[in-house]
Amino acid sequence: MLDREILLEKMRTTPYLPMKAKIIEAQMVTSKEKFFRIQLENKINLGHTPGQFVMVSIFGFEEAPISVCSSPSDKGYFELTVRSVGVFTDRLHKLEKGDLVGIRGPFGRGFPIDNMFGYDVMIVAGGLGIVPLRSLIRYIMSNRNDFGNVQILLGFKSSKELLFEEENKEWMKRAEIKFNCTIDRADSEWKGNVGLITTLIPGVDINPARTYAVVVGPPIMYKFVIRELLKKNIPDHQIIVSLERRMRCGLGKCGHCQVEGVYVCQSGPVFTFNDLRKFKGECHEKAV
Amino acid sequence: MKYAILKKSDLNHWLKHLKDRAKLYAVRKKENLFVFRPVKEVQDVCLDYIPTILPPKKYYFPQKEKLIKFSVQPFKTAKAIDKFEDFILFGVHTCDIAGMQCMDVVFREVPEDPNYLNRKDKMTIIGIECLKYCDQYANCTSMGNHVPRGGYDLMMVDLGDKLIIHINSEKGEKLVTGLDYIKEATQGQMDLLESTREEKKKIFKEEFTGPLTKVYDTFDKSFVSSVWKDVGRKCVACGNCTAVCPTCYCFDTQDELDLSLNEGIRYRIWNSCQMDDFAKVAGREDFRKGRDNRQKHRYYRKFKYPVDKFNRYFCTGCGRCTRACMAEISLVETVNSLLREEKK
Numbered sequence: 001m002l003d004r005e006i007l008l009e010k011m012r013t014t015p016y017l018p019m020k021a022k023i024i025e026a027q028m029v030t031s032k033e034k035f036f037r038i039q040l041e042n043k044i045n046l047g048h049t050p051g052q053f054v055m056v057s058i059f060g061f062e063e064a065p066i067s068v069c070s071s072p073s074d075k076g077y078f079e080l081t082v083r084s085v086g087v088f089t090d091r092l093h094k095l096e097k098g099d100l101v102g103i104r105g106p107f108g109r110g111f112p113i114d115n116m117f118g119y120d121v122m123i124v125a126g127g128l129g130i131v132p133l134r135s136l137i138r139y140i141m142s143n144r145n146d147f148g149n150v151q152i153l154l155g156f157k158s159s160k161e162l163l164f165e166e167e168n169k170e171w172m173k174r175a176e177i178k179f180n181c182t183i184d185r186a187d188s189e190w191k192g193n194v195g196l197i198t199t200l201i202p203g204v205d206i207n208p209a210r211t212y213a214v215v216v217g218p219p220i221m222y223k224f225v226i227r228e229l230l231k232k233n234i235p236d237h238q239i240i241v242s243l244e245r246r247m248r249c250g251l252g253k254c255g256h257c258q259v260e261g262v263y264v265c266q267s268g269p270v271f272t273f274n275d276l277r278k279f280k281g282e283c284h285e286k287a288v
Numbered sequence: 289m290k291y292a293i294l295k296k297s298d299l300n301h302w303l304k305h306l307k308d309r310a311k312l313y314a315v316r317k318k319e320n321l322f323v324f325r326p327v328k329e330v331q332d333v334c335l336d337y338i339p340t341i342l343p344p345k346k347y348y349f350p351q352k353e354k355l356i357k358f359s360v361q362p363f364k365t366a367k368a369i370d371k372f373e374d375f376i377l378f379g380v381h382t383c384d385i386a387g388m389q390c391m392d393v394v395f396r397e398v399p400e401d402p403n404y405l406n407r408k409d410k411m412t413i414i415g416i417e418c419l420k421y422c423d424q425y426a427n428c429t430s431m432g433n434h435v436p437r438g439g440y441d442l443m444m445v446d447l448g449d450k451l452i453i454h455i456n457s458e459k460g461e462k463l464v465t466g467l468d469y470i471k472e473a474t475q476g477q478m479d480l481l482e483s484t485r486e487e488k489k490k491i492f493k494e495e496f497t498g499p500l501t502k503v504y505d506t507f508d509k510s511f512v513s514s515v516w517k518d519v520g521r522k523c524v525a526c527g528n529c530t531a532v533c534p535t536c537y538c539f540d541t542q543d544e545l546d547l548s549l550n551e552g553i554r555y556r557i558w559n560s561c562q563m564d565d566f567a568k569v570a571g572r573e574d575f576r577k578g579r580d581n582r583q584k585h586r587y588y589r590k591f592k593y594p595v596d597k598f599n600r601y602f603c604t605g606c607g608r609c610t611r612a613c614m615a616e617i618s619l620v621e622t623v624n625s626l627l628r629e630e631k632k
Binding site: 011012013014015016017018020059060061062063064085086088089100102218219244245246248249251252253254255256258259260261280281282284 | 355356358359360363365366367394395397399400401402403511512537538539540541542543545549552554556559561566567568569570571573575576581585588592593594596597
C-alpha cells in the first residue's frame with residue numbers, strides 16, 4: 001500500500017489511535033523553542049501539505065496540535081518546532097533523540113499550493129508563524145519554477161527569538177528570493193531592520209492581481225498585516241492565513257477549535273481572507 | 289405487521305422478554321425526577337415521565353469513554369474496546385430520539401467516529417409518544433419533535449389500557465413477533481390512534497412566537513444583540529445546560545495512568561463550551577471570551593450552525609437546559625426575546 005493509503009485507512013478505522021514515531025533529532029534552537037525531526041514507524045512518509053498539523057501524543061500527558069515545519073519534499077521524516085508554553089510542551093521539550101511519541105494526522109487543510117501555482121508569493125511570518133511557513137518555503141524552494149517572484153518578510157520580537165537562523169541566511173543568499181527581516185525592539189547584536197512587520201509591507205513591490213500573500217503569526221498580528229495587504233490591493237481570496245485554535249480531536253467533532261460554524265481542524269487551519277470575511281464576529285484575526 | 293397491540297397488563301411480560309434479549313435501559317423515578325437506568329425490576333419502569341435528568345446520550349456517548357489503551361515502555365497502543373454489547377433503550381421520548389438523529393449526522397460525517405458508530409450499531413430504540421406536556425419548559429412543538437419522526441425501531445402510543453406499537457424496522461419487528469400477548473392492531477385500534485393524535489393537536493401549541501424559519505432568520509441577524517448581554521449576565525457558567533442537552537457532544541480527552549505509571553487509558557470525557565478555558569490556547573489567547581459570547585455560541589449551535597451544515601435544528605425541544613439552569617435562563621424566553629427584538 002502507498003503511505004498515503006495507509007494513513008487514510010488509519011484515519012477511517014482508528015482515528016484516535018496514535019502511530020508510533022521516533023525522534024531522530026532533537027535540539028534547542030532558541031531558549032524557548034526546540035526542534036524535532038521525527039520518523040514514523042516503518043518510515044512511512046507523512047505526506048502532508050504545507051500548513052497542515054499533526055496531533056502529538058505523550059502518554060500520560062494527552063495530545064497537542066503541532067504544525068509541521070518540514071516540506072513534504074523532505075522524505076522519510078518530518079519536523080516540528082515547538083515552544084514550551086505549558087504542561088504538554090514542557091514535557092515534549094524533555095524528550096531527546098531516540099525517544100518515542102505518538103502521532104495522529106496529518107490534519108486539516110494546508111496552504112493552497114496548487115492554486116498558488118504560477119503566482120508570485122509573498123510570505124509574511126510573525127514570530128512562531130515562521131514554523132508552518134517554513135514548510136511552505138521549503139516546498140517552494142524545491143519546486144521553485146512552479147512559482148513566480150517569491151519574497152519573504154519575517155518579524156521577530158528580538159534577535160534572540162530568531163528561528164531557523166542558518167536557513168534564513170541561505171534564503172537571503174538566494175538570488176531568486178527576496179528576503180527581509182525585522183525585529184520589534186533593537187538590540188546590540190542586530191544589524192537589520194527594526195520595527196513591526198507591518199512596516200515592511202508598504203515598501204514591497206508587487207503585482208497584486210498576480211500575488212498570493214501568506215500570513216501566519218500571533219492572533220494580534222493578522223488584522224494589522226491584512227490591513228496593509230488590502231492597501232496593496234491584493235484580492236481577498238489571495239490573502240491566506242492560518243488560524244491557531246485549540247484542536248483536541250482533529251476530526252471536526254470535539255468543538256474546541258470552532259469559529260462560529262466552522263471547525264478549524266477540518267476546514268482550516270488555513271483560510272483565505274474571503275473565508276474570514278464571512279464570520280460575523282467570532283474570528284479575532286479578521287481585520288476591522 | 290406495521291402496528292401491534294400490547295395490553296398494559298402484559299407490559300411487564302414484554303419487558304422481561306426484552307431484558308432476556310439484550311441489556312435493557314429504561315426510565316425510573318429518582319426522588320421527584322426521572323433517570324434512565326439499567327432495568328433490574330421490570331415493575332420500576334416508568335412510561336409517564338418528564339424528560340430524564342440526563343438524556344439517553346450517556347449510553348451511546350458516555351460521560352467518560354475509553355478511547356485507547358497504551359503503554360509507555362514498550363510503546364504500545366490498542367483500541368480500548370473490542371466488543372460493544374447489544375442494548376435496548378425502552379420508553380424514549382420523541383425529543384430524545386430527535387437528539388439521537390442529530391448526534392448521528394455529526395459522528396457519521398467523515399472522518400467518522402468509530403466509537404460512537406459501534407455503540408449505535410448495537411442499539412435498539414423503543415420510543416413512547418407523549419400525549420400531554422411534560423411541563424412548562426419544553427418547546428418540542430415549535431421544533432416539531434412532539435410527534436415521532438423516525439429514528440426508532442418501535443414506537444409506543446398509550447391507548448388507555450393498551451399500547452399501540454408502530455414497527456419501524458426489522459430489528460424492532462423481531463422484538464414483537466412470536467409472542468402470544470402481542471397482536472396485530474385492528475382497524476378500530478388504528479382509528480383510535482388517529483383520534484388520539486387529533487386530540488393531541490389541541491394540547492400541543494407552538495411555544496415560540498414565530499415559526500422555525502423565522503427563528504433561523506432572526507439568528508442570522510442577531511449576532512450582535514442585547515439579549516446575549518442579558519443572558520451572559522445571568523449565566524453562572526456551570527455547564528449544566530450542555531451536560532443535559534441531548535445534542536451537545538463537545539468533548540475533551542484525558543490520559544489516566546495506572547499505579548505503575550507505565551500503562552494507561554486515554555478517555556474521552558464530556559466537555560462544555562460554557563467553561564472559560566474551552567477555547568483558550570497555550571499562548572493564553574481566549575478565542576471566546578465572556579459568558580455572553582459562550583451562551584450565544586451554545587444557542588447558535590442549536591439554531592444556526594447545524595442548520596447551515598446539516599439542515600437540522602439541534603434543539604430538540606426537551607426543555608432540559610431551562611429545567612437544569614441554576615440562573616433560570618429560559619430557552620423559550622431567550623428565543624422569543626430575539627424574535628421580539630427583530631420585529632422592532
